[in-house]
Amino acid sequence: MHDNxxxxxxxxxxxxxxxxxxGRLGVDGVTHRAVAAEAGLSLGAITHHFSSRDSLVEAALHYALAxxxxxxxxxxxxxxxxxxxIDAWIGALAAWYARELKTDAEVHIACYEAFLxxxxxxxxxxxIQQWFFIWQRSAELALKAAGSTRPQQHAELFVSALIGLVLQQLAAPRRNFRRDAVALLTGLVDGLLGRR
Known part of the structure; x- marks a missing residue:
């Protein structure tokens, strides 16, 4: 079930x-009956594909992360x-997450459940390591192009800050997430690169 x-x-x-x-109830909220009811299927159809609750949860978390x-x-x-x-890169990144968190928040919450x-x-x-690698590699390329002398370390800090901002938005939404995320991430990059 690792490959979609x-x-x-x-x-x-x-x-x-x-x-x-x-995303709504946490991992403990998953039962065969709950999935069957929401999917509009019989209980037998769910248990046919997933004999245990744990196999269902594990498959869903792997699916979400993949x-x-x-x-x-x-x-x-x-x-x-x-x-x-780098400023355009941060702006595009913040815009993408702002859209994602409005339209697909439950899947992002499920991804944080997968981290746990x-x-x-x-x-x-x-x-999870693949997820981090992709983010860190992307951030590393952008930060290197912007003049970072330690792009790998700076990318790790940037990704950690981004993950924190997304988690905070899921837990305590800000009205102006996109604007605030751009300001905070730009401030971080300015500090890391000694800009402005």
Whole structure:
């Protein structure tokens, strides 16, 4: 279940429903009955694909992270046009997250649940490491182009700040998230690079 292309349409739909439940109620809110009710399927249809609740949750979290990793790769490629202009890169990044958090907040919450699951169990760690690697590599390229003398370290700080901002927005939404994120991330980069 690590590869989104290897699952059926029905399984993908079950993953989406499970993620919405995780986003609303947390991992403990997932039951076969809850997924069946939200998906409009019989209980037997759910247990046919996932014999245990743990296998359902694990599959959904892997699906979420694999999906987000793919989306982050695509975003990273789209941001390459802005990589030489760090301010444009930060602006595009903040705009992307502002849209994402309005339209797909539950999936992002589920991804944070996957981070916690990885803290408890090694089976989630590989995909979490891929997620971080993609973000850090993208940030490293942008920061190097902007003149960072320590792009790897600066990228780690940048990604940590971004993850924190997204988590904060999910937990305590700001009305002007995009504007605030641009200001905070630009301030961080200015400090790291000694700009202005």
């Amino acid at each position: 292309m290897a699952i059926s349409d029905r399984q993908q739909a079950l993953m989406e429903v499970t993620l919405r439940i995780i 999906r987000e990793t793919g989306r982050l790769r695509a975003l990273s490629l789209s941001l390459q046009d802005h990589v030489m202009d 699951a990885a803290a408890r169990s090694p089976r989630y760690r590989d995909i």
